[in-house]
Amino acid sequence: MKNQWVHKISGYVRIKISGPYPELFINRCIDNGINIWDIHSVGKEVLVCSVLLDETPKLRRMARLSDCKIKFIQRKGFPFLWAKLWKRNGLLFGAAAFFALLYILSNMVWGIEIEGASAPVEHDLREAVTDLGIKQGAFQFRLPPPEEIQSIVTDKITDATWIGVTKKGTTYHFQVVEKQLAEKEPKEAPGHIVAKQKAVVYDLFVEEGKPVVEINQLVEKGEMLVSGLIGKEGEEEQVAAKGEILGEMWYEASVEIPLSRTLHAVTGNQYRTHQLYFGDFSIPIWGWNPPEYEHIKEENYKGEWEIFGFQMPINYGYKDVLEAEEIEKEKAVEQAIEIAVEEGGEKVLSQFSDSAQKIDEKVLHHEVEDGKVIVIIHYRIVDEIGTKQPIIQGD
Template structure:
């Protein structure tokens, strides 16, 4: 019989048949459609076999008419297991109670975390969340979904722009983005915008005040560009001039660039050192005796391991130590001049504000001397040229004639 798992569900017994001609008894069982399997001889008048639990009453009737005696050796299957368990029902109920308690405890809220809020806003959020049922000791399966909580809390709390709700095991985590109210800037003192250097006006952006210059106009240092006096003559009102005026400035720079430069190229020789990384500590595990190269370049690799989404603090990595050699590379004069333009532009821009840009450059002269190229370049720089200056009122002296 191959369906042993079916027999284990319904239950079966191992019996011993003793008496004259036990084989005749087995044949009668087969003729009566009684399932018998695993038949073993244990003597001339003894047979051992397995039979279904449901067939025991019919088996007893056949035994009486066959002059055979049946004795039970073993009981197997689910009904007997359940019966044994029921005898230990205290243990069974205890295990079931422990599982139920574990399920309830793992579905309770044990912690409520709030991130990104002031003390008063956090207190308001905790109170509102508690009214919705989110508090320590509450059962999670009785609470609204995190998406519903997020929508309700965002509507209820006026000082929050957005509230995110995430459930992490037995912890509810609230992340708040507070509303930011722009602080009113203090009123600036009345004043003009004047030029800080000589330049040609390139662009004008005036927010407050009266512009006194035009594009392509040449201005000198100290000239008023945007006046803080607005209104009709004689009825002017003093305001704080605000805006930006960009001017074009010519700047001459002298740059030297060598015609040859030293490069480091890899020879192909390398050595690899293997590490285990634990926090800030590197523990070498292979490759202690690295060769002593005169010039080296290092390349590192570090891997990260994770189990079920949790990153393991110990990481594996290796470092390749490459041997390099020096090589002199010659460059043409034209290439050196292009390099000088870039180098000079960076140096010139460092002397101006972060808004400065190079609009063009012109090489005035270059000279090759002692393996270097000396280049004199004129740069066209566009930069903001204004500075705030208080309004100076002109006073007129009157003479009194007696």
């Protein structure tokens, strides 16, 4: 294999040797150090073989000494290929110019995209990147790397907390996170914190105001939890009570769980269709008539083609259509109770705030009836129970 590549690079010819003793010609060539290979007999007193291009001048003398005639029947290798291309040098130069131009264009900046910036910040950022030489038509190899660009523009743009820089093909992308000035919260009107529902105080943290309840104390709806009046009696100062008061509540839930459910299992039969994608639009190229399965599952694949960092508008993808069948799976009663506890807890928590927590649950009763399990569960829920109430004159 290695010699074949050497022969193709240096060039070789196929010759036909005819005469009374063509074997004598072969022997004289070997004796004189001429490399000959791939020798075949093609008729009576006729041989065909391969000889390196550099050694062809010696063949005439060997032919005279051997009383043979030689004829060149094939020319192979790089020197002959180059000679053919040189005859069509216009095509050769055109192809070289095309690839050179494509390489140059793919290493130039053709787009600058900025996301997340307001108009003034975007204007300042465009001026900063222009000062760095990042503009349409600039050569990428003359520009700083994205990490250095990010450091420079982040220092220059004082109204931005962070600026991300990425280079995709011929486009620079700038992702801007602007500084957000915290707005002053308006001063709250004086008020108390009262219970919005019946509960047992589970925990409390008072930031402003005077607590009037204790942990484990039962409170009714509307009962005061934190007073907005502070100071000595008769000299109270009105403030906006602030704090977090957590209350424990009890709920019972009844949940029904069927003892069987339907699953879809793959049978192993499948069919693949092939598509060409133009953006989000697809054109099928193979597999137009897939078999009709009663139940199916689909798995999709879509590739991405890139040339010199450019995302091509055309992509290939395929879709596997898998046959599935329905399977009835029986659940044990214990498993159904576990599922009921989980689903009941989610149902109960949905009635409270997002910060509510389930701290305990207990199955009070369960029974099997008509292929399903009916479960009664007791839950202990902890959630914020405080709500603001303005101070009324005379409180």
